[in-house]
Amino acid sequence: MKFGVLVNEGPFTHQCSDSAYQFTKAALEKGHEIFRVFFYYDGVNNANKLAEPPSDDRNLTANWSALAEEHGIDLVVCVAAALRRGLNDDILAPGFRISGLGQLIEAGIQADRLVTFGD
Amino acid sequence: MSDLPPIPPDDDEDDFGVVKKFCYVNRKAPYGTVYALESLEMVLIAAAFDQDVSVVFMDDGVYQIKSDQAPEAAGMKNFSKTYRALEGYDVEKLYVSKESMEERGLTTDDFLVDVEVLDHAALSALMAEQEVVITS
Amino acid sequence: MSKLHTINKSPFDKNSFDSCLTHAEDGSAVLLIEDGVYAAVAGGDVAAKIADASSRLKVYVLGPDLAARGMAEDRIADGVSVVDYGGFVDLAEAHDAVHSWL
Numbered sequence: 001m002k003f004g005v006l007v008n009e010g011p012f013t014h015q016c017s018d019s020a021y022q023f024t025k026a027a028l029e030k031g032h033e034i035f036r037v038f039f040y041y042d043g044v045n046n047a048n049k050l051a052e053p054p055s056d057d058r059n060l061t062a063n064w065s066a067l068a069e070e071h072g073i074d075l076v077v078c079v080a081a082a083l084r085r086g087l088n089d090d091i092l093a094p095g096f097r098i099s100g101l102g103q104l105i106e107a108g109i110q111a112d113r114l115v116t117f118g119d
Numbered sequence: 120m121s122d123l124p125p126i127p128p129d130d131d132e133d134d135f136g137v138v139k140k141f142c143y144v145n146r147k148a149p150y151g152t153v154y155a156l157e158s159l160e161m162v163l164i165a166a167a168f169d170q171d172v173s174v175v176f177m178d179d180g181v182y183q184i185k186s187d188q189a190p191e192a193a194g195m196k197n198f199s200k201t202y203r204a205l206e207g208y209d210v211e212k213l214y215v216s217k218e219s220m221e222e223r224g225l226t227t228d229d230f231l232v233d234v235e236v237l238d239h240a241a242l243s244a245l246m247a248e249q250e251v252v253i254t255s
Numbered sequence: 256m257s258k259l260h261t262i263n264k265s266p267f268d269k270n271s272f273d274s275c276l277t278h279a280e281d282g283s284a285v286l287l288i289e290d291g292v293y294a295a296v297a298g299g300d301v302a303a304k305i306a307d308a309s310s311r312l313k314v315y316v317l318g319p320d321l322a323a324r325g326m327a328e329d330r331i332a333d334g335v336s337v338v339d340y341g342g343f344v345d346l347a348e349a350h351d352a353v354h355s356w357l
Contacts, residue, residue: 016263102168114251146274250351
């Protein structure tokens with residue numbers, strides 16, 4: 001099965017990104033395909049490579065980047081939401097790309113299931 | 120949302136040949152959080168993909184379509200007129216929860232767009248038949 | 256066609272728990288995640304709502320989120336089943352769409 005995942009909140013302030021990450025990992029472990037993970041609203045902040053959480057806590061940005069590298073999943077940050085929040089290519093973490101909302105709609109159309117995580 | 124995206128031409132480029140029932144469920148009030156504004160942008164972009172789109176306003180989401188919004192007084196931008204533009208984008212299926220409306224002392228006279236009012240049984244049935252549910 | 260509904264907020268904090276249960280069709284599934292897991296704990300004021308829900312819906316709670324919050328699985332109300340993230344994925348697959356009550 002193909003899954004699309006929508007992440008509406010940034011790292012740490014809400015559990016949203018953790019839940020989305022754990023779901024995505026579990027789906028991959030079960031042999032499913034992740035069509036795309038789309039980051040909208042404050043979710044774009046998951047793509048900020050400048051984040052430096054304490055070393056004894058998880059680094060969500062790095063976790064997403066590692067998942068993208070290991071499994072080739074498409075992590076897309078909404079350009080409009082990113083601009084609004086000051087996230088651009090200069091500070092984009094590896095594995096993420098900035099694109100339009102159409103990529104989310106495409107995920108809804110092409111994936112078998114779209115799962116939303118948010119506040 | 121500075122300029123509205125242009126009303127998409129009726130071409131087949133973005134069709135993918137699949138039409139799904141997309142439902143955007145709005146449960147949050149405007150201005151106190153950004154969800155109303157940015158979810159509306161999602162609906163407009165979705166219009167270009169010729170999907171079968173419904174928009175539901177329930178719980179505090181019914182406040183999003185309240186008429187006479189003047190957020191300039193709070194230093195914010197008034198995006199409420201964009202709800203009236205939905206029809207031009209062929210997004211005409213707008214639904215309001217009857218119970219949410221009434222428990223907030225509102226009537227359809229308070230809304231800036233035409234909506235279909237559904238009680239919870241009808242709204243349940245409508246949402247149950249959707250294929251992609253996007254919430255914020 | 257039956258949905259998987261998810262609720263991620265405590266029933267004492269937000270109305271998403273009530274709103275979801277009011278609108279979830281009979282036979283659909285409800286998964287409590289994040290702070291939503293508190294609704295699954297037996298003996299509190301939402302017990303009656305959970306009992307009613309589990310009589311017409313399939314109610315699940317995410318084990319890792321219970322553990323995170325110090326809630327032992329033996330404190331869960333009758334009729335609520337515990338799943339892990341793999342179970343969450345299985346539920347999403349088994350239902351025709353996922354409706355997250357944010």
